[in-house]
Amino acid sequence: MVTISVKFKLEFMKEQRQKVLYLAKRYRDAFNEVSEYAFNNRVFEHIGLHKALYYKLKEKYGFQSQIAISVIREVAQHYDSVFNQLAEKFNISKRNRKRLIELFYKEIGKPIRRRKLIVKLVKRRSYDLRLNPRVCSISAIGERLKKIPYYGWNKHYEYIEKYGYGDAILYYERSNKLWYLIVSVDVPDKKLKPKKVVGVDINEPSNSFVALHNSLGKSKLIEFSQQVLRLKSHYQKLRSQIQAKGTRSAKRRLLSLSGVEKRLVRNFLHIVAKKIVVENSPCVFGLEDLSGIREFRENNAKFKGEKRRLFSQWCFRELQTLIEYKAKLYGSKVIYVNSQYTSISCPVCGYTAKENRDGKEFECKNCGFKEHADIVGAKNIMLRVLKSLQNGAFVSRPNAPSPLGAVEQALPLKEVK
């Protein structure tokens, strides 16, 4: 089973809009209150929080039972994920809760806060979807908001018609002042076994936007469409105009690209993602970890302007999300790998230096290996995926001793540098 999420736009009637906004604000306030309680009382488990706050929340905020439960559960889940991150960062067992809590106070030292307007909705209890006509209902405070039309992609309607729907997230998008419902759908697995690895190197939207390299030795470049390139040059003009004006509001303006333009680019990204996924599935896709964006920016000499960077980052994230999403539907997997030096490291001899790369050309200064620079990126990503799969194969036998550990123990420590 693969859980995917489908996104719908909601259209509230005027008086419903105030009610849903009120619900979402109260939900956020309650979330922050529970979070603060957790922080002040060192109670982070769902059960403890529930005991202490469930009735209080219902009374104070007027929530329907399920909404109160969702608030508490969400807070507990958020702290859990922070603890898990700390466990990873400091290499501590996730079960060593006491130590993690100590670390949390030391490293973070303040309660989790939420600013966005998000409401977790549970199927049947706090919301319902109808297929014909396409309307939903949501439990607001003191009443159920009914007959709210929802709109989305045809494919998404098909999914819920075919497989039913699960819980959802209601959220408010500030940039366009719209409400969305993100519905989870359990789609049966394709039960396909990936037989190759494909490294996907996403670049600044220029001539070769995406480079692919698979473990069968084939490479491919995907070009940016003329339509989008035209759009890009339009942005550049717009950018220089905005740049002349000021900083903060300009930034914000660029982040919220106008609806039409955004849709155009998004549509293009959809096509690219689909092409990549359909042509290669079933496989394991290697994508660069998002934190790698920093390197992605620094290595690209052309890309200096902040605005340009924002646009590229947006494309980058969007395309990754789309690939990940579609991959699941086609029986493929996605693995994120560290993106450091993928573009300047030689896939043949391992020599890593900035000098290896000159724009779109890669020539290893150590062994002389030559290749299109983006293909080199895709190759390195593929190699890293293979490496992480090897490591994964070891830990997937939970009781077996780690072969790596055995090797380390066998080596005389002094000689290891």
Ligand SMILES: [Zn+2]
């Ligand atoms: Zn080399």
